[in-house]
Amino acid sequence: MSGRPYLVVEVSGGHPTGLGDFVGDIAFVAVIGTQTYRIEGAGVRNAAGVRFSEKDTANGKDLRTWQVTATDAGDFEAEALSSF
Numbered sequence: 001m002s003g004r005p006y007l008v009v010e011v012s013g014g015h016p017t018g019l020g021d022f023v024g025d026i027a028f029v030a031v032i033g034t035q036t037y038r039i040e041g042a043g044v045r046n047a048a049g050v051r052f053s054e055k056d057t058a059n060g061k062d063l064r065t066w067q068v069t070a071t072d073a074g075d076f077e078a079e080a081l082s083s084f
Contacts (some may be wrong), residue, residue: 018070024042043057046067049068050068051068
């Protein structure tokens with residue numbers, strides 16, 4: 001869902017330690033409510049954190065864009081960006 005942050009619980013098989021973990025070709029796991037999602041693609045640093053382009057690995061198609069940020073509590077959140 002656009003506009004709602006997902007808590008990132010894993011990146012490339014481990015616990016995220018910094019925004020640099022989301023740069024390049026990686027996969028991360030995010031949760032919202034009781035739903036868990038595995039998101040694969042590529043991230044690039046920007047002023048707000050990391051802009052992440054999710055890809056369909058079966059055919060390379062672009063799916064959606066996420067903004068990954070660090071919280072004051074030391075967690076990481078991913079928010080799907082709307083395409084308007």
